[in-house]
Amino acid sequence: MSSAGVLRLGRHVFGPERRLVMAIVNRTPNSFYRPGLTWDPAVAMDRVHEVVAEGADILDIGGVPAKPPDDVDAREEIRRIVPFIAAVRDAYPDLIISADTWRHEVGLEACAAGADLLNDTWGGWDPKLAEVAASCGVGLVCSHAGGVPPRTRPFRVAYPDVVQDVLSTTLGLAARAVAAGVARERILIDPAHDFGKNTWHSLELTRRLGELVATGWPVLVSLSNKDFVGEALDLPVDERVAGTLAATAVSAWLGARVFRAHEVRETRQVLDTVSAIQGDILPARTVRGLA
Amino acid sequence: MIVGAALCASPPLLHPALTGRAVVLPELRAACADAVARLLRSDPGLVAVVGPAAATGDWDPSGRLDPAAFAPGIACDGAGRSALPLSLGLGAMLLDEGGYRGPRRLIAVGTDEPASACAALGAELATGATRTALLVMGDGSARRSLKAPGHLDPRAEPFDAQVERAVRAGRFGALLDLDEALARDLMVTGRPAWQVLAGAMPDGGAMPDGGARPDGGARPDGIEIAGAPVAEVLYRDDPFGVAYLVACL
Numbered sequence: 001m002s003s004a005g006v007l008r009l010g011r012h013v014f015g016p017e018r019r020l021v022m023a024i025v026n027r028t029p030n031s032f033y034r035p036g037l038t039w040d041p042a043v044a045m046d047r048v049h050e051v052v053a054e055g056a057d058i059l060d061i062g063g064v065p066a067k068p069p070d071d072v073d074a075r076e077e078i079r080r081i082v083p084f085i086a087a088v089r090d091a092y093p094d095l096i097i098s099a100d101t102w103r104h105e106v107g108l109e110a111c112a113a114g115a116d117l118l119n120d121t122w123g124g125w126d127p128k129l130a131e132v133a134a135s136c137g138v139g140l141v142c143s144h145a146g147g148v149p150p151r152t153r154p155f156r157v158a159y160p161d162v163v164q165d166v167l168s169t170t171l172g173l174a175a176r177a178v179a180a181g182v183a184r185e186r187i188l189i190d191p192a193h194d195f196g197k198n199t200w201h202s203l204e205l206t207r208r209l210g211e212l213v214a215t216g217w218p219v220l221v222s223l224s225n226k227d228f229v230g231e232a233l234d235l236p237v238d239e240r241v242a243g244t245l246a247a248t249a250v251s252a253w254l255g256a257r258v259f260r261a262h263e264v265r266e267t268r269q270v271l272d273t274v275s276a277i278q279g280d281i282l283p284a285r286t287v288r289g290l291a
Numbered sequence: 292m293i294v295g296a297a298l299c300a301s302p303p304l305l306h307p308a309l310t311g312r313a314v315v316l317p318e319l320r321a322a323c324a325d326a327v328a329r330l331l332r333s334d335p336g337l338v339a340v341v342g343p344a345a346a347t348g349d350w351d352p353s354g355r356l357d358p359a360a361f362a363p364g365i366a367c368d369g370a371g372r373s374a375l376p377l378s379l380g381l382g383a384m385l386l387d388e389g390g391y392r393g394p395r396r397l398i399a400v401g402t403d404e405p406a407s408a409c410a411a412l413g414a415e416l417a418t419g420a421t422r423t424a425l426l427v428m429g430d431g432s433a434r435r436s437l438k439a440p441g442h443l444d445p446r447a448e449p450f451d452a453q454v455e456r457a458v459r460a461g462r463f464g465a466l467l468d469l470d471e472a473l474a475r476d477l478m479v480t481g482r483p484a485w486q487v488l489a490g491a492m493p494d495g496g497a498m499p500d501g502g503a504r505p506d507g508g509a510r511p512d513g514i515e516i517a518g519a520p521v522a523e524v525l526y527r528d529d530p531f532g533v534a535y536l537v538a539c540l
Binding site: 281282285289 | 312361530
């Protein structure tokens with residue numbers, strides 16, 4: 001495989017034609033979608049088995065909801081996710097594990113327990129996180145959250161050009177990560193839909209995702225059941241799967257490579273369909289009209 | 292002279308590149324490969340692939356099937372080469388896969404060619420001194436089930452059974468009696484090619500030019516032949532509502 005466009009996660013190497021599902025397993029009692037679904041550790045492990053069977057390539061384990069309140073400190077965050085990461089690593093030695101955290105203390109413990117990737121959704125708020133990624137030899141997601149502190153909801157956010165803002169932030173973070181020693185092929189950029197953005201911003205970013213892809217950095221998108229989908233359709237959080245999958249298909253077509261998702265099976269099917277349409281994979285089985 | 296013949300199925304899905312990531316009908320593909328392997332054991336000086344196409348005539352022996360006609364965008368061997376009609380392209384592919392590098396003719400026989408013309412073409416193939424093996428491509432009815440390409444036609448089953456009986460018994464002359472209009476109705480593609488076979492290999496086992504397989508004589512592979520040519524059916528089924536028949540004679 002040519003090194004151009006290669007993404008390395010754990011021991012895996014992915015060419016630019018591969019579209020990966022990052023399954024969400026939240027170790028929280030109060031995330032916005034199906035709150036508390038995997039709060040119980042045994043249930044969470046069952047969920048891991050389920051999403052692996054459904055075709056997840058990456059597991060994203062988080063311990064802090066994106067929304068306020070209920071402050072979760074680093075010690076509690078570690079308690080929530082680190083033993084669980086270790087348990088998943090024991091059960092799946094080869095599965096790519098991502099820790100959804102912005103804190104370097106948590107990242108360090110997560111990597112020691114077996115994480116391959118640090119998913120920093122809050123735009124480099126803790127600059128030491130990149131140093132942890134570098135010292136542990138893991139990957140890093142460089143995202144755009146509009147410069148606000150973690151767990152802040154957008155309030156009257158405005159950008160002269162949101163795509164330019166996302167580009168300058170994520171490329172700056174990626175450059176900083178490379179300078180800190182993170183392997184170039186282990187870095188992704190994420191526009192972070194809805195983070196520090198209103199729905200118009202997230203729709204614009206989806207529409208112009210190709211501009212992020214054109215930078216050459218692998219693009220991760222986190223679209224699943226988010227408010228921009230809900231507001232596009234005026235639908236509550238439990239009725240956004242179709243809209244999410246539509247945004248997933250568009251993003252895949254425009255070149256995104258990692259898709260953070262609650263609905264793994266459906267996302268896998270969407271991505272495989274897009275890959276078949278683009279000719280990146282063969283269709284599974286073709287006999288129609290060929291008998 | 293005819294030294295051997297094989298009947299093979301000719302659906303596009305025989306080509307491995309056309310069925311995606313799945314291996315579809317491996318048993319049909321294996322039967323076709325087996326039939327061709329046996330055919331090549333007859334030590335031919337020429338293999339004549341006979342298959343239905345829009346019009347009768349020879350095609351460039353170096354031609355191949357262009358799978359892109361069925362699957363635009365796929366990359367595989369054969370793409371861009373002189374594109375053969377489906378039946379001949381699949382026959383050429385089977386010869387390639389069987390490792391045959393000797394002389395070949397690729398003979399299209401028009402889908403509307405009457406039985407008499409088909410038989411005459413077959414007789415002509417049998418008259419020369421060249422040790423000729425026939426690879427006959429074509430399929431039975433495509434109207435054998437509710438999900439078949441042409442839906443279900445109750446006349447399909449007896450039609451295909453008539454063909455199979457004739458092949459098994461070595462009574463190829465019976466193939467000349469096939470109803471051409473009915474064959475067309477039933478979406479049978481093999482009719483003209485089978486009738487070329489009938490012209491090349493008369494009934495009763497007497498080989499053209501009286502020498503290839505005399506009663507009690509020995510085939511080149513040493514197998515004793517007595518009476519009618521021995522036809523062995525290697526595959527007969529209709530998994531997609533199309534009758535596939537693979538046999539070696």
